[in-house]
Amino acid sequence: MVDSRAASRYVKSLLGLAVEQNVLEQVHQDMLLFSKVADSNRQFRLMLMSPVIRHDIKRQILEQVFKGKVHQLTMAIFDILTRKNREPLLASIAREFHNAYNEYKGIRKAFIITPTTIDPKLRKEFEQIVKDMSGKKEVELIERVDKEMIGGFILNVGDRQIDASIKNKLKALKVEFSQNPYIKEY
Numbered sequence: 336m337v338d339s340r341a342a343s344r345y346v347k348s349l350l351g352l353a354v355e356q357n358v359l360e361q362v363h364q365d366m367l368l369f370s371k372v373a374d375s376n377r378q379f380r381l382m383l384m385s386p387v388i389r390h391d392i393k394r395q396i397l398e399q400v401f402k403g404k405v406h407q408l409t410m411a412i413f414d415i416l417t418r419k420n421r422e423p424l425l426a427s428i429a430r431e432f433h434n435a436y437n438e439y440k441g442i443r444k445a446f447i448i449t450p451t452t453i454d455p456k457l458r459k460e461f462e463q464i465v466k467d468m469s470g471k472k473e474v475e476l477i478e479r480v481d482k483e484m485i486g487g488f489i490l491n492v493g494d495r496q497i498d499a500s501i502k503n504k505l506k507a508l509k510v511e512f513s514q515n516p517y518i519k520e521y
Contacts (some may be wrong), residue, residue, distance in 0.1 A: 449479075
């Protein structure tokens, strides 16, 4: 909880500076890159969390990995965090920055679960549904394929869910039939 509040403060400051310096898109891409590196490299994550590795070593590693690939504002935040011994917050900051960016830009995040990947035409239709539901102009649709699904889809937008999966429809039919006095169970 304390870490998330600290990360949130850094995110607000970084977002404000990025907007002020007109480099918001670059810093956002940098945070996505950082998240990608942290998510794909367990040793990198462990290095950032390790109390045994000195902070100046962590700063050198961050510099070697990201220098020349990210904006100087991003490098500055890496430097500040390592000098303050807060580098374990970097992964949280990168994730939260993406959420803050979406909020700032008015982008609505939605999650869809389908049995197979959806084609671009269907993706646009789902994006339009989310736009209509949320009143937002832009949508970030995150797709997950669940091979266990028989068919249909499950769409989550904020705290709302549209469950149009075959499994849910079968469950509804079972409930309907179980309440019908003319149908006997065998």
